[in-house]
Amino acid sequence: MAKILLTGGGTAGHVTANLALLGELREKHTIYYMGSKDGIEKELAEKAGLPYFGISTGKLRRYFSLRNLTDPFRVIGGFFQARKQIQAWKIDLVFSKGGFVAVPVIFAAASLGIPIICHESDFTPGLANKLTIPFTKKICCNFQETVSLLPKGKAVCTGAPIREELLQGSREEGLSLCSFSGEKPVLMVIGGSLGSVAINTAVRENIESLGQNYDIIHICGKKNEDKSLSDLAYYRQFPYVNEELADLYQAADFVISRAGANVIYEILALKKPNILIPLPKKASRGDQILNAESFSAQGFSVVLPQEELEENPAVLPDCLEKLHENKEKYIKAMEASKERDGRKNVLAVIQSVLDGKS
Incomplete structure (x- = not known):
């Protein structure tokens, strides 16, 4: 039985795809969630009965804002908070759905040598995933065309995990x-x-x-x-x-x-x-x-x-x-689509990484 940490947030879409995996994951593994201290991911994860840990996070903005000067310090603080809690939970694998809240979590897991899988929903990678992809073992994506935009050997076209x-x-x-x-x-x-x-x-x-x-x-x-x-x-x-x-x-x-x-x-x-x-x-x-x-x-x-x-x-x-x-x-x-059952496909990638086959 592995200890798996789910992360991702900022919008409900980043969280519901994570929660879609819960039924099968909880049958075999112990599942935890990490996100921001007061984001929508906290409410949804706790409602699903998951142990939750909130960290300091900063938003990644492509436009000018004075908060761009202070948010990097929040990300650094979140990195150390996440690292300490990941060690306390003795996490074996991190699965990220993306969003700015996942960035310090992935950096922390990578610093500890923990395997990371992320999922990219959109046709082209978002900014948070672009920053964290170098640290991932595998990248699940929705579109076959996206595979060519990602590092060779890492990308797997799975489709999106849909709630059962x-x-x-x-x-x-x-x-x-x-x-x-x-x-x-x-x-x-x-x-x-x-x-x-x-x-x-x-x-x-x-x-x-x-x-x-x-x-x-x-x-x-x-x-x-x-x-x-x-x-x-x-x-x-x-x-x-x-x-x-x-x-x-x-x-x-x-x-x-x-x-x-x-x-x-x-x-x-x-x-x-x-x-x-x-x-x-x-x-x-x-x-x-x-x-x-x-x-x-x-x-x-x-x-x-x-x-x-x-x-x-x-x-x-x-x-x-x-x-x-x-x-x-x-x-x-x-x-005829192979990506219709995204949940099954993503779970297969997670199990493959846990088994050391990927």
């Missing part, structure tokens, strides 16, 4: 939650936890034509509900979902989504024909565009640029109609 419970929802429960009969296909719209103004606007501008052919589940983001549409029988708005997500996914026949790494791999694992509307470069570093292009090239998704949608919202129902006509082609492509 997300794959075990009930279509009947999802339909009941929305008061849908199931007679029409169900369209699910996801704009991220905060919602997407562009996607919300396009869906609502086309609500009448969409509602003729679909029952619609719209996860619109907090404070983004449109009360004037609440009485439509075919339209259900949710500002945010958590436990209900598995059932809503099972109820859905088609999905419209942003192209964040976590959500698109959920869609892939569930084999849902989908339209991806990635965040444009003006609002991001462009990784969602690369994510979407990769899924399109593999035959998993239809990509609709946000600029095109904003210029002509009527393109959305036309795009959905083409997706509907070719849904079996997309399902078949997703079924």
Whole structure:
């Protein structure tokens, strides 16, 4: 039985992928979590029943900020705090999901000669992973194209670890939650936890034509509900979902989504024909565009640029109609993907490193 330390945080996405590994890991090993003292990773790890240790951390910024002058000292402090606790726990392996909170943890583990595995979600490595990759034994990544961007011999294309419970929802429960009969296909719209103004606007501008052919589940983001549409029988708005997500996914026949790494791999694992509307470069570093292009090239998704949608919202129902006509082609492509079971693939890499085979 090994002692494995999970790290990563700053956003929920960095943590949920770690927690997706817990079921199988806890059957064989003792698991710990290390992150910042008050970040979201602390709340989620403790809720999962993991021993947690918080350290001082500093954010890694590409832009000018006075905190860039003080945060390096926090990282140095976090390094020594992490090193001491890693020794106390007698950790055998570190698995990192990335984010700035993982940097001092990985540096500390490397200084002790402990093997490190990291996971990169996006098409191109983020800054935290770029800093820590030289110290890792293996790098798991989501996209085959990413392998060529990483050190030769270290990278393994695994896909993303998806929570097991997300794959075990009930279509009947999802339909009941929305008061849908199931007679029409169900369209699910996801704009991220905060919602997407562009996607919300396009869906609502086309609500009448969409509602003729679909029952619609719209996860619109907090404070983004449109009360004037609440009485439509075919339209259900949710500002945010958590436990209900598995059932809503099972109820859905088609999905419209942003192209964040976590959500698109959920869609892939569930084999849902989908339209991806990635965040444009003006609002991001462009990784969602690369994510979407990769899924399109593999035959998993239809990509609709946000600029095109904003210029002509009527393109959305036309795009959905083409997706509907070719849904079996997309399902078949997703079924053939070796990265659909990212959790199993990542666990295999962890076990291989523990066994000394990698």
